[in-house]
Amino acid sequence: MTLKQAQALLHQHGLTVTESMTTPKRAHKPPRPVWLVSGRLDPFRALLYDLGGRTRYSGRNTFSFWDDPTIDIAEGIEEQGEATLEAQVALKDERSAERAERYSQRAQTKRQQRDQAYHRSHAAVAGIEPGQPVLVGHHSETHHRRALERSHRAMGQSVQADRAATRLSEKAAGSQAQVQKRQSKAYLGNRLRDAEAKKRQAERDLAQFPDHPTYLLNLQDAEAAIAHWSQELDSAGVLTPDDMAKGDFIRFIGRWYEVVRVNPKSVTITRWLDIEGWTYRVPYSEIQAHKPKAEAKAEAQTEGEGPPQG
Known part of the structure; x- marks a missing residue:
């Protein structure tokens, strides 16, 4: 496949490859050529990652390569075709899971470094009585001061490793939450x-x-x-307009609201933000629970006046 044929194929699929130059942050570092792939990326993300493309420095809407990937991408498209939307979602979940695993492993390493530095800090002053002041002029002064410096330095390393472990654990939890979020x-x-x-x-x-x-x-x-x-x-199992009626109650963001209008894609609730007369439209996909008017009325008679509780 020639370069022109590859470019025509990429254009047919909505992809563009542009040659550019890096902008080094360090003054002594010379710029180098880089090829940026942009356009209709989603059906080809797996292919671009497999070919060595990176999005770290160029953003999710652009892949960067150190060598011209035009022909390789075109040959990959001819061989694999476009990824379905199901495959694209699966790729996102897979990469989120891999990212969570990497962060978890790095957090575990930092926790080990934290514990080791903590033990070094205590071992450095193991031969010194707690609270023992430095005896100025005594032959032990130099040894005492150096032991305190080693202990202080090791404790600082332990604290830094602990903070890093916390940040990495939070990132791992965030990546795992992304997978769960995509299922909501x-x-x-x-x-x-x-x-x-x-x-x-x-x-x-x-x-x-x-x-x-x-x-x-x-x-x-x-x-x-x-x-x-x-x-x-x-x-x-998202609710539809056929499941709703005026006077029903829905649970939204942890509270129950009365439905005053049923729309094709949403329901209109009243007393929004607990302000009389205020309304708000809630998409069906964001309704957390639903109680028909008769059920809500029966609960109100049993428990007293007011909307459903809990």
């Missing part, structure tokens, strides 16, 4: 709304520039995303 109904609903907005934008673009290849790809991706996230929401 609220996340699925947000992705569906994003896909619907992208479809509307693509349709507006095509109305202005008919048969534009980039906008056709955007429309294709948006329609595939809508189908995927709609199916995921159905599997998650």
